[in-house]
Amino acid sequence: MDAEQNKGSTNPLKALERFGQSPWLDFIQRSYTADGSLRKLVDEDGLKGVTSNPAIFEKAMGYGTDYDAQMKELLARETLSAGELYEKLAVTDIQDATKVLHPVYVATKGVDGYVSLEVSPYLAFDTEGTIHEALRLWKEVDRENLMIKIPGTREGAPAVQAAIAEGVNVNVTLLFSLDAYKAVLEAYMAGLETRHAKGEDISKIASVASFFVSRIDGKIDGEIDARVAAGDKDAAALKALRGKVAIANAKLAYQHYLDVMKTERWAKLKAAGARPQRLLWASTGTKDKAFSDVLYVEELIGPETVNTIPPATFDAFRDHGTPRESLTEDVAGARHVIDEQARLGLDLGAVTEKLVVEGCAAFVDAFDKLLGAVAAKQKAILGDKLIAQEARLPGELKAAVEAAIEDWRKEGKLRRLWARDASVWTGNGEAKWLDWLDVVEDRLAHIAELENFSREVKERGFTDVLLLGMGGSSLGPEVLAETFGRQPGFPRLRVLDSTDPQEIATFEKAINLKTTLFVVSSKSGATLEPNILKAHFRVAAEKALGHAPDGHFVTVTDPGSQMEEVARKCSFWKIFHGLGGIGGRFSVLSNFGMVPAAAAGIDLRKLLGSALYAVKESAASVPPAENAALQLGVILGVAAKTFGRDKVTFVTSPAIRDLGAWLEQLLAESTGKRGRGLIPIDDETLGGPGVYGKDRVFAYVRLKGAEDAAQEAAIEALRAAGEPVVTITLTDTYQVAQAFFHWEFATAVAGSILEIDPFDQPDVEASKVETRKLTAAFNETGSLPPEAPFAKDGVFSFYADDANAKAVGDGDAVSILKAHFHRAKAGDYVALLAYIERDKTSRSWIQALRLKLRDALHVATAAEFGPRFLHSTGQAYKGGPASGVFLQVTADDAADLPVPDEKFTFGIVKAAQARGDFDVLSERGRRALRVHISGPLEAGLKALSEAIGKAV
Template identity: 60%
Template structure:
């Protein structure tokens, strides 16, 4: 390769030592500086580590273009982006060093790339990663770095046995080095036994040096400062223990390579596993800056140095073979260290643990830098999450993030590890992590449905569903509206007969596609809605309307059987591993979206960008889903801010109803949870207690309300989701699903079950069964009547609400509201603009006077959303259930009861469960004209509050 200049660096080769560089960077390679070191300084290899790549990618402008090009080609998460960039650099460096590799017959010329340090305690995963990186780089002079942990030893042995070049890193202890060398020998012997060549396998054992002196010297200095009686003896060991430790490791190496066992392998072409001295820059400024290079020069070794140490040795290093000298003195140094209680074995054990932790932290920093660069390149294509928290809350969230990093919880979540939560059945409910992959696998079916709807000229699509099957599609319908030349999407999720009748009037059944959506197929509401609209469509068409119906359900459900028996046009199957409230991006949301003419493919592609932002490779500090989830969970558990209040831009305000279900049903159980507050108009800071965390859902760049600034200044935490376009609503769906799972972990609950929802269904079934058998619901008597208002309560609540008239009863009920409670208005009436406005007026009056959070709900809709939290969450709710006589009822074909009966049974069942859970609950029933009753009720609340 030509004659090298005569410098201290180039003279090292004469002593049998190779110099490698502990540095890599793209511009360093592309500008020819690496090639120059090979040519001028006899550089023979390169090592890399996460800290080096973090500085390069995080600060190097040259990587911006590379990341941009990669993201233009395909959507990639931070981990895949890093790997693509790193592999490209490693391949370039391998090509630069290939002549060295060829000239030395594979002894030198290597470039190292390490497996993820997160896998240090998992041999199987480490081996899988080593194989994958080896194949991806596909260069004979790449070395795969594996940390020298006890768990990784089998992976090291097997990698060698498979012919992978291995750099074993983070060696501190002689005992572990002996194990590593043994693993190398066993790996070679396994190949020999299989008749495979061992001549082209390279390996080094990276023995770390200066860190040992750093730790030992600090111990010595502390004892000297404390006037230890052995101070003089301790002082003589400063700067000596690490070199002595390395020299004794080299003696073991010499002993092994002289053994018959090694000679048998050498005869078959095996290369020795050289000791590579790492961490050889001098940390103590009182030592010579090339100390650890000069003292460890020896035959058949490697020293990997950072650029500044390389330059220092080139300038004033003194090359001389010293490694094999002073063996007895080195042994005595180690004996003295032991005698003086410096405990080198404990130090090396600690340094290994710290080394792995430091590499993990560096890898976190690296992937965080890549994630930040990815976000910058994506710009407005990616929804952003920002946190404005108090110092105390912010510090607690940061601490929780560090804990998640230390415990590897982000990766464990993506690995479906149930121990992230309660170690229960959680792993069976994480199918929503794969929604884009699943959606794209069925994209042709969605697009075919879309074409069919257009070709058949449907004017309307009516979705019949409840809870998770209805709330997500409703958000899409309200945000995206009716596309040009497409049908209008309607979502019916009520048994209120007036509401059912209103929807029947809003469509032309001869031009409507009906979608019946039910995960289990056994949910009462979609089944009776199907019966009603099947009959309505059949009458309008004069025939069986099966070709106008589509089912969305889990495989094998009763709805699938019904759809087959009735000749439905299509059946779309949901994923049994996705719960209803996590299903908006599954067939339960995508089927109605496709039918409405929305671009499902574009929505999935948009979602993928957020999935990758929350990827397992993205550390908590830059992971929007983790950050959001930790903020919500820590605010609730540590600071008792469990009222999550949504404030939204008008165009995306409907997202709040979906978020209500997600948070309430996922977290409201076991006496804890997040209580979502949607639609409550923003007030002054002084009307809020210290139990709030605000979530701003911002579309565009302007804040939703200037009042949010005042809330932040008053110390209330505000989390903002920044959406640049309405299409990013799908990113908001996913990031909140992810964050809810994270918050569930913080709360210590299973965020995928809903144990209290079924109780209301059970009570409802009892009542409807009784009606079917007797023709009437069981009798119930109000404990008080006042004009058009009748009051009902269980015995315990009745005793607390002693009063002769409506005003006294209501006052006693609201007097039970305490600090950090919330009020739930649960109205079993038609959900229309007038009734929504009524609830808003009442809730604001209550909020302004009592300074508590307010929820305004419509039944039975909320039974499948917030009902779980009201019954199973914290006992901080005070509930006013509102029922009324129906102005008109609707019969249900094939059923012995009507919609009005079902609604009444649902209201009573709901109230009974609230009472059985010890909730503060009161039911007021309006007789006669509904609006008159609502007006009187609002007036009474106003009078009570004014007199409070």
């Protein structure tokens, strides 16, 4: 405000006091308060209050550097979301302004001197949310001359009543219609009556009702001008109403106020010390240049009112305003104006209804911009503490993604997701599976238990930790084991997720049974594999130790599970509980990941502290335009749904290579159902752009400073070729925890776009059912049900259902394999499903074979080991899009292992799992072929690779 200040009684702003009106300023900015400008307005212009709103804060915080120092200070101390950071900045501004205005509050005995802070605009149509927020902000700011702004929507009125009853000063905002004003005045009085009835003081409660003015004329006058220009027969009468309807509307609102103040009801409240709820004129800047720039100040002056004036109008009124008691002038004329607008069909009621909706939407838009600006500054300050994401997308996909992101913003889907609104997905059972959203903060709150366990493991001198689990219980811990390696002074963490007897024997040989801690990890406690693995290693450990190995076993399981019962019966050392509201593949940051991490000596505070950054960066308050995890989910969902790019190819730096296996399960099991979904492709060495079809999105997760030069070059070639590439950069290995949450959140968003429930896994259970049938049959008869190959060639026996057998013929191995793989067309994928030991040799074999298939067929390839993949990609293979061509590989076991207390062996279980898996693939009409290798495995795998090479 640079205009020359008028002094004393000649200042029109100060003169307003003679007419009972208080000038407030519709503006707040930190520098303005800090440099004395605000105090100067109080001293020289008689300023008596300040209001804020999201648009004002957006201008204040979104530009310049006023807030940078406090941002840096706050972010150095704690991990915050953009919304939490904004609130701390805003609260500081409000508290500083209330200090400047407090002398006014004292001098006026609480009539004036208020500073207003608005509840989140996102809550405009949420009564309970508004009440909670109003009470919370009132407590947070903790200043007697604060007012909490609550919108005067239908949902806002009961919130006003509740807040007043709790002793909160309220500025009711966004009032346009007389009916809405009547409702909030009623709410104010009812709130006072409720409070008084409880015997609580009502003499210190203040409230204003912010009645918006100029926006009404903007709408009405626009309609008038359009009708006049169209030659309306009532042109003269219409033109006579220009610039008058808003003021007439306000005058009638004031008349209602005067009428209520005369009632016996108000007299009782006044006798108890109640203050009137003053009308506050808002939106008093003149928009139409044809009118005086102080029109909405000069024409609305009267006792017990407030005018919250924007800065330019404040200056203008100081300069040339003419105060008079205008509010009660020509009330009959005001009634005539309102009658005339109705007669002429201008429909003030509809206009005010629309203005409420538009006003709320405008504040939401401004709040989004504000929080986006805060989030952008926050990212710049935190820098490498956050993982970084960059998306390079072809034009059409980019445009579609941007449109979808804007839809998420407009529809408030992000806030609905955090509010656990199942309608974000299918509206069924999703809400009960969202505890992963809060689990990082939950585990940090209980970090002492985990740290004590870690210390005890070290003190007991364990050399190994062997985790026994499947799927969600094993893949996350495996990432931690492979990424962090052995920590000094702590045991080495190993993860066993197989029923292959050779693999079990290999793990058993690698550990010292006397000094191994076994972590039995099973959410339900009823999963077959961890139960029989527990049985095997409990017998082995007891034999090695010479006594019951009670102190060598712990479990992670859900409360009340079958595994908890077993653990208590067997006197396990410790029982750790998961959270029932988290599915296995979303559980890595819960105890299912943190307990093995603690046993391995990984710094949990650092790990979970890193994860917390991702939680806050994905928060409901971070607008979609700045919300990287949401954007990733949108990219994946839109690419698959609209453009057929449903193969997500993971490329990971060598140091974090195992992250891909965890990502495989997360995407496949979450999205592959109802005939749609994302097919993850992990560990497929990159080729040139020419080997790929148009069905891919490439997700490159790189560790800064540990990049692989060949990967970098291949990724750059894909970008140059116009392939969609999303690059996520970690700056240290602990940020793998951020990546966990980042991808979990993105997967939930992608599930919404694909219109599926990302938290169920209906087709995983189908394979389990078939496996149970087969193992039960073995227990009854001593053998699995007989099966006959439809073709044999040397060491190879081929199996398939009738439809698949007919499709591939019954010739030699090469012709069968040729017919099978050439069923793969553009947009399909080939999956190798090997039920053999997953060791270095077999992994090298399957990788070489998949690349041979990819380069020959130009389709995506998956290379999986059973039964591990059954709890991972198996869901998508059976329930996802019918675009897979599957080759299941089984083989004779060189040796077998008994399962304690069971008739079946581990080899029998593995065989039953393979057959159950294959049966479900066949039932679902998948293109599936099984080849069984007889005799030595290594020679058989080599021969199979040669046959496939000839076939393709």
